[in-house]
Amino acid sequence: KQEVTQIPAALSVPEGENLVLNCSFTDSAIYNLQWFRQDPGKGLTSLLLIQSSQREQTSGRLNASLDKSSGRSTLYIAASQPGDSATYLCAVGTGFQKLVFGTGTRLLVSP
Amino acid sequence: DADVTQTPRNRITKTGKRIMLECSQTKGHDRMYWYRQDPGLGLRLIYYSFDVKDINKGEISDGYSVSRQAQAKFSLSLESAIPNQTALYFCAKRGQLENQPQHFGDGTRLSIL
Numbered sequence: 219k220q221e222v223t224q225i226p227a228a229l230s231v232p233e234g235e236n237l238v239l240n241c242s243f244t245d246s247a248i249y250n251l252q253w254f255r256q257d258p259g260k261g262l263t264s265l266l267l268i269q270s271s272q273r274e275q276t277s278g279r280l281n282a283s284l285d286k287s288s289g290r291s292t293l294y295i296a297a298s299q300p301g302d303s304a305t306y307l308c309a310v311g312t313g314f315q316k317l318v319f320g321t322g323t324r325l326l327v328s329p
Numbered sequence: 330d331a332d333v334t335q336t337p338r339n340r341i342t343k344t345g346k347r348i349m350l351e352c353s354q355t356k357g358h359d360r361m362y363w364y365r366q367d368p369g370l371g372l373r374l375i376y377y378s379f380d381v382k383d384i385n386k387g388e389i390s391d392g393y394s395v396s397r398q399a400q401a402k403f404s405l406s407l408e409s410a411i412p413n414q415t416a417l418y419f420c421a422k423r424g425q426l427e428n429q430p431q432h433f434g435d436g437t438r439l440s441i442l
Contacts (some may be wrong), residue, residue, distance in 0.1 A: 222371075261333075262372075262428040263420060285356055307371070309431075315360060315423065316387070317431060319371040 220245045220272035222310055231298055232235050232328050239293040239323045241308030246286045250311040253282050255304045256322070262307060266293070298327045332356055333434035335420050342410055350405045350437050352420030360423045361403040362431065363387075363395060363396045365416040370420065378403055432433045 221244045228293040231237055241251070249254050254262040267274045268291070274283040283295040295302060305324045309317040336351045354361065359380055364387075365370040374387030376395040384395055392414060396404045407414055417438050421431040 250428070259435075261433040261435040262421075264432060266429065269428055283399045303434070309372075314377070314385070315378075316362075316374055316377065317372075319364075321369060321371040 220248075220312055222308060222318050222320045223238065224306075224323050226310055226323060227321070228324040230326045230328065233300060233306040234296060234326075235294050235298050236294070237298055237325075238306075239295070239306050240327070241291040241293070241320055243256055243289045243291075243310045243318075246289055247310060248310045249315070250289050251282075252309045252311065252317065253291075254278075254309065256307060257304050261321075262320075277289040277315075288314050295325075298325075300327050300329050305328050331360060332413075333420055333422055333432055335418075335434035335437050338388070338435065339438045341442065344411055346406045346441075348410050348439070349371050350418055350420075350439070351433045352403045352405070352434060353400070354403075354420075354422045357400055357426050359400070360425070360431075361397065362410050362421040362423075363393075363405045364419045364421065365389070365414075366419060367416050374406065375418075410439050415439060415441045437441050 234327045252267045253265045268275045268284045279296040284291045305322045307322045308320045332355045363375040366372045380399040394406045418437045421433045423431045431432045
């Protein structure tokens with residue numbers, strides 16, 4: 219059974235710092251990996267999707283990497299801003315296009 | 330995601346009541362999903378559907394049922410609600426291709442007393 223773990227569970231940084239969020243998964247037989255952002259009282263917003271054949275994806279200040287063999291993905295946020303404060307969720311795409319989610323990293327960026 | 334609409338946004342009800350959560354989507358995507366989110370447990374898949382009349386159980390389907398009445402609508406029902414079904418419920422959709430992400434609605438916060 220696929221299990222997804224995110225470390226740390228919470229992170230507090232001052233504005234402007236570069237930071238890395240970690241995601242690990244137990245079964246390397248994945249179709250893709252997706253990073254989401256969740257704001258309080260809102261749904262999930264898709265940030266980046268990495269196919270199993272890819273090593274990384276970039277969107278603006280965000281860069282996600284994937285190492286299937288080691289069962290790891292990282293989300294790099296450059297020059298963090300208070301507006302980046304949210305919970306970040308990692309989800310692994312398995313058979314039949316289902317997602318298995320981690321429990322998230324709650325990020326607080328202070329001005 | 331504005332393309333996925335969930336109703337109601339909040340619901341408080343009593344144990345034993347029947348409840349239906351509605352989800353509708355624009356753009357005619359085939360794949361639709363229902364998840365629940367609990368503190369410390371992340372999101373878990375309840376049911377999913379690849380087309381009208383196609384229904385598949387997810388990780389935690391016991392106590393729930395779904396109906397895919399049309400391409401755009403996917404409803405989740407709790408036939409006899411119990412307190413441990415108190416959670417945040419999300420509906421999601423995606424297209425057929427593997428490189429397409431899932432897009433989520435804003436969720437329904439359900440409390441069962």
